[in-house]
Every structure is written in C-alpha cells, then in structure tokens.
Amino acid sequence: MLDYALKHQDTVNTITQWWEVGLWKFELEDHEWTMLGQLRDVLKILKDATLYFSRATPNLTTVIPAMDHIYNMLTSYSHNKKYMLSICSAVQLTKNTLNRYYQLTDNSVTYQIAMVLHPQHKLAYFKATQWEDDWIETADRLVHEEFKCLYLSINDNSDVESKDNVFKSNDNVLMV
Template identity: 45%
Template sequence: MISMVLEYKAAVKKITADQDNGLREFKLSRAEWDIVKDLHDVLQILKDATLYFLRSTPSLATVIPVMDHIDTILATAALDKVKFSAPIHAALTVAKVHLNMYYDRTDQLKVYCIAMVLHP
C-alpha cells in the first residue's frame, strides 16, 4: 500500500488538495511525505525477508543469517538520527529491542546450538 501511495504521490496530492471532495483533511505535509518514504524503506527490508522465507522451507540455518542482516540494518538505522525522522527512529529502536528479545530466546535453545554446530 505504501509503495502504491508513493508511486501515485502526485495523484494523491492532487486529490487531497481539492476542497470539493471532502478529502482535504487527509492532505500530507512535506514532513509527513518524508515519514511515508522512510517507513517504506524500513518496511521493505522486512518484506524482502518475508518473501525470501516464503520461497523455500526456512530452517534455523537460513533464518539466523537473515536475522543477523536485519539486526545490522536496524542497529545502523536506529543510530542514524539524521537520516530518519523522530517517529521512524523510535520505531526502529523498538524493533531493535524486539529483535534482541528473539536473540535472547534463541540463545537459550538447545536446537539453536545444535543447528549452529552442525551447519556446514
């Protein structure tokens, strides 16, 4: 949905600028459009991971490297206060906390240790 809104940004701006159709209250400011773009970029990472796992049967050996990749991206993005707006920065920080929670849980699983040792 966000991709579509960004693709048709000019049309959305034109429709929401018209007073006669009652949609003016939904007109986005420049800052709000920037937030939409930031949100799209961040969510694209998670969408790509989801689609990757839908293509095949995920195993611990394939999930962990993807989680590591997402962790690196979230950590870098959460620290970059200049690139992202405050709401996106806050969301990235919360996402990083949640991902760390999953890491803590996997570290305690015997199957995780076995999978990491047996993985080629």
C-alpha cells in the same frame, strides 16, 4: 502500498485537495511525505525478509543469519542521522522487540547445535559475526555433551576415552 503512494504523490495530493468529496482531511504535508519515504526505506528489510522466508521453508540454519542481517540493518537505520528522530525511535523499538524474541533462541539447544554442525556455518560463523565468546563456547560445549550423551553411550563404554579424542571441533571442521 507505500511505494505506490510515494510514486503517485502528485495524484494523491490532487485527489485529497478536493473539498467537495471530503478527502482534504487526508492530505499529507511535505514532512509527512518525507516520513513516508523514510519509513518505506526502513520497512524494506522486513518486506525482503518476509519474501525470503515465504519462498521456501525456513530452517534453523537460515533463520539465524537472516535474523542477524535484519538486526544489523535495524541498528544501522536507528543510528542514521538522515532519518527523522521519530523513524529512528520506531526502529529502535522494533529492534528491541526483535531482540527479545531472538534471544529466546539461546534457550534452544537445537538452534545452537544445528548451527555448529552445519557445514557452511560451524563456529566460524559466530566468530565472523562477532557473537560473544561465552555463547560460542557454550554452543561448542553443547555439541560435545550431546554427542557424548547420545552417541558414545550406544557403543561399548570401554573405549570412551579413545572416542573422546575423535570428536574435536574447530572453526572449519567437526569430525565424528
């Protein structure tokens, strides 16, 4: 909608200047058109994310990288001096709201384990995107604990120590 209005700015201005139909009160000033253009640019990341997630069923291993990308883009927008202060403030509020919900994934063992076990991501993803070391260590520990709890107890407990040596993780490989 913003794309359309901005593309047809001259036409919109002409129509809103018609006093006889009472649209003059909707006429935008130049700084408001500038704000609309900036708002369109900033909202594009959310539009793209919506389209991305509507094309296929999102899964745990696509949500986290997508959220990281959105967060990084919003951070960039909120600090960019080319945007009006009102846009930067709105982006910061959006980022704060997103972060509040995104942090809830830290409470989900499933998210952490899925990312660590994913062949493409593993712990290297979190290191590359500069996640906190504590979070990375916790995710690694959770995978080990879940394996020990759910899989080692299935087999003969007499050789648990030898199986502990088989389950090792590093940045690129997770062997079971």
